[in-house]
Amino acid sequence: MDDGKKISRRSFLKGAMFLAAGAAIPLAAFSRNALAAGKVSKAAMHYQDKPNGSAHCSNCIQFIPGSGGMGTCKVVAGSISPNGWCLAYAPK
Ligand code: SF4
Numbered sequence: 001m002d003d004g005k006k007i008s009r010r011s012f013l014k015g016a017m018f019l020a021a022g023a024a025i026p027l028a029a030f031s032r033n034a035l036a037a038g039k040v041s042k043a044a045m046h047y048q049d050k051p052n053g054s055a056h057c058s059n060c061i062q063f064i065p066g067s068g069g070m071g072t073c074k075v076v077a078g079s080i081s082p083n084g085w086c087l088a089y090a091p092k
Contacts, residue, residue: 038077039073039074039075039076039077040075040076040077040088041076041077042076042077042078042086045075045076045086045087045088046086046087047076047080047084047085047086048084048085048086049081049083049084050083050084050085051083051084051085052085052089055085055089055091056082056083056084056085057071057073057080057081057082057083057084057085057086057089058071058082058083059091059092060073060085060088060089060090060091060092061090061091061092062074062075062076062088062089062090063080063082065082066079069082070082073086073088075088076088
């Protein structure tokens, strides 16, 4: 009788572990897909076309210089000014 309770508890714990593992896999896939799918909007990151003091896109690690004076960003969607700034700013 006592062994039956132990097996039940063990089975329950195994089931709980499977559920937890099953829930973690789709979440991990979603996060990976979200990162691969795109970038954050300018509005969400409070992007502005002017610097924030000495902090600006051209000295941010996320900035990718482009032709014609503008560039792109690894984080924020759209055309990015080298003189812009946003909340994701990270100095080089
Ligand atoms: S993360 Fe923000 S500050 Fe850095 S380059 Fe992108 S838009 Fe500019």
